Amino acid sequence: MRxxxxxxxxxxxxxxxxxxxxxxTGVARCQVVWQAWSPAVVATVMxxxxxxxxxxxxAGGRRAERVGRARAAVQASLFGAVGAALCLTTMPxxxxxxxxxxxxxxxxxFPANAGLISDAAGVRGxxxxxxxxxxxxxxxxxxxxxxxxxxxxxxFAGAPPLLHVALPCGALLAIAAVLWRWRSLPxxxxxxxxxxxxxxxxxxxxxxxxxxxxxACTVGMGLISLLAxxxxxxxxxxxxxxxxxxxxxxxxxxxxxxxxAWLGVWTGWILRPWRMLLVQAVMPLGAGVLCAAALAxxxxxxxxxxxxxxxGFGFGAIYAASLFYSLRLPAGSSxxxxxHETFVGAGNTLGPALFxxxxxxxxxxxxxxxVAGAVAAALAVAVQVPLLxxxx
Numbered sequence: 001m002r003x004x005x006x007x008x009x010x011x012x013x014x015x016x017x018x019x020x021x022x023x024x025t026g027v028a029r030c031q032v033v034w035q036a037w038s039p040a041v042v043a044t045v046m047x048x049x050x051x052x053x054x055x056x057x058x059a060g061g062r063r064a065e066r067v068g069r070a071r072a073a074v075q076a077s078l079f080g081a082v083g084a085a086l087c088l089t090t091m092p093x094x095x096x097x098x099x100x101x102x103x104x105x106x107x108x109x110f111p112a113n114a115g116l117i118s119d120a121a122g123v124r125g126x127x128x129x130x131x132x133x134x135x136x137x138x139x140x141x142x143x144x145x146x147x148x149x150x151x152x153x154x155x156f157a158g159a160p161p162l163l164h165v166a167l168p169c170g171a172l173l174a175i176a177a178v179l180w181r182w183r184s185l186p187x188x189x190x191x192x193x194x195x196x197x198x199x200x201x202x203x204x205x206x207x208x209x210x211x212x213x214x215x216a217c218t219v220g221m222g223l224i225s226l227l228a229x230x231x232x233x234x235x236x237x238x239x240x241x242x243x244x245x246x247x248x249x250x251x252x253x254x255x256x257x258x259x260x261a262w263l264g265v266w267t268g269w270i271l272r273p274w275r276m277l278l279v280q281a282v283m284p285l286g287a288g289v290l291c292a293a294a295l296a297x298x299x300x301x302x303x304x305x306x307x308x309x310x311x312g313f314g315f316g317a318i319y320a321a322s323l324f325y326s327l328r329l330p331a332g333s334s335x336x337x338x339x340h341e342t343f344v345g346a347g348n349t350l351g352p353a354l355f356x357x358x359x360x361x362x363x364x365x366x367x368x369x370x371v372a373g374a375v376a377a378a379l380a381v382a383v384q385v386p387l388l389x390x391x392x
Contacts, residue, residue, distance in 0.1 A: 006119040006188055007070075007179070009134055013117075013141035015073075015175050019109055020145020022084065022168035025152050026102045029087045029164035033095040045096055047352055049103040050221070054345020056104055061111035061338020069119075069334055070182035073112040077175040080105025084168035088161055102168065109175070110341055114138060115334030118327045119188045130195045135324045136264025139316070143257045150253075189331060195270050196328055205273070206325040206336075210343045213322035216283065216315045217347025220252065222354060223290075223311070247304040248290075255312020256319065263320050276321055283314025319344075 027046075034042050064072040083101025086094055117138045120128060129137075152167060192198055199205075259279070263269060269276045286307045293303035322343070326336040 004185070006116055006185065007182055009117060009120040009129055009137045011178070012113055012120055013137040015113060015178060016110075016138060016141025017145040017148065018171040018175050019077075019106055019113075020142040020147075021149045021152065022080065022145075022171040023102060023106055024146055024149020025164065025167040025171075026084050026087055026099055028149070028152070029161070029168070030095045030099045032161075032164070033087070033090060034092050037092065043352060045099075047349055048096075049099055050345055050348040052100050053103045053107045054342055054349055056107035057111060057341040057345055058335075058338040060108040061115075061335040061341070063108065064112035064115055064334035064338075065187065065332055068183065068185060069112040069115040069187065070179045070185050072334075073109050073116070074176045074179050074183055076105045076108030076112065077172045077179075079108070081169050081172040081176070084165060084172060087168070088165040090161075102172075105172065107341070107345075110142070111334045111338035114323070114327065114337030114340075115187065116182075118333035118337075119190060128190055130267075131328060132195055132267060132270055132324060133264050135320055135327065136260050139260040139320060139323065140257065140264075143253065143260060147253055147257070187333075189333065192330065195267070198330070199271060201271070202325060202328060205271070206322075206329065209318070209322040209325050210340055212280070212318050213340065214343035214347040214350075216318040217344050218351040218354060219283070219287065219347075220311065220315050220351065221348040222351030223248065223252075223287075244299070244301070244304065247301040248308040251305045251308030252312035252315075255309040255314075256316030257312075259313045259316025260320060263317065269317075269321075270324070276317060279317040280314050280321075282310045283318070286310025286312075286314065 030045075031042065034045070060072070060076070067075075080102045083098040083105060086098030086101065089095055089098070117134050118131070120134060128134075190196065269279065286309070289303060289310065290307040293299050293307070322340050323337065326340040327333050329336045
C-alpha cells in the first residue's frame, strides 16, 4: 500500500474495531478495580469519562486537520496505550486517570480516522467507494469493536489482570503501528461528485441531523445506564437486574449494527429526509413498547428484546445521517466529524444525568424511566421536522 495515498477503507474499519475493543475492555478492567465502590460512584466516573470525550473530541478534529489525520491518530493511540497500562494498577483513582486517558485518546482518534475514511482509497488501489458505504464501514467498525469488547469483558472476567490490560494496550499499539507509514500524509479530499456532490440544503441537513443525534444518544445512554438500577429498585437483585437489562442492551447493539449495514447498501435515503424519518421513527416506537411493557408489568426478555432492536435500529439511522452529512461538507472532514462526535459525547453525558433526575425526583420507578425514554426518543425525531418542510 502506498504511503502517499490514503489507506483503504477496510483497513481503517479494522482500526475502528481495535479502538472500540480498547475502550470496552479498559472499562471492564476498571470495573474490577472499582468493585469496592458503590454503583453511584462508578456511574459518576463513567459520566466524567463521557464528559471528557465530549469536551475534547471537537478539538481532536481540529488538531487532525492541523497536524495530519494519520499523525494525530498515531499520537492519540500511543497516549491511550499509556492510559490503558495504568489500569493494571489496584489503586482505583489511578485506574480512573488511566480510563480518562483512554477516552481522551478516542477523542483524538475517531475524528482523525473519520477524516481518513472520508479520503480513503479503494482496496488495492481501485476506485474509492461512495461516501455512504464509507460511513457504513466506519460505523460497523466501532460497533463491532464495542461488541467484541463487551464479549471479552465477560469471557475474561476471572482472568489475570495482565490479560485484561494486554487487550486494550495491544489494540492501541497496533493502531499506531499500522498508521505509522501514513504519518506524513496530507488531507486528500476526493472530488465533489456522486453522493458527495454539492447541495443547497446540506448545511441545514447537517445541523438538524447533529441535534437529532445528540438527543438519540441521550435516549440510548440514559436507558442503558439506568435500566439495571431501576430494575433492582423494583425488588430484583442487582445480578438479576443486570441479566434482564442485557436483553435490552444486546438487541440495542444488534439493531444499530443491522441499520449501519443496511444503509451502506441502500442509497434511497441520501438527501431524502422523509424516507429517513420513517426509518428513524422506529426509535420512539421501541421506547413506546418499553413504556407499555413497564406500565403493564410485563418487563421480560421478549419485550425488552423487541424494544432494544427498534431503539437501536432507529438510533443507527440518526447516527449514520449525522456522520454522512458531516463528512459530505466540502472541506475539513476531521473537524466536521469532531463536531458530529461532540453531540455524541454531550448526549452520552446528558442521558444518565437527565434520566437519573427523572427517576429519582420526578417519577420514581421503571415506568418513569420508560416514559422519559419515549418522550426523549420522540424529540430526537421531531427535531428533524424543520428539514421536512422543504423536500430535499
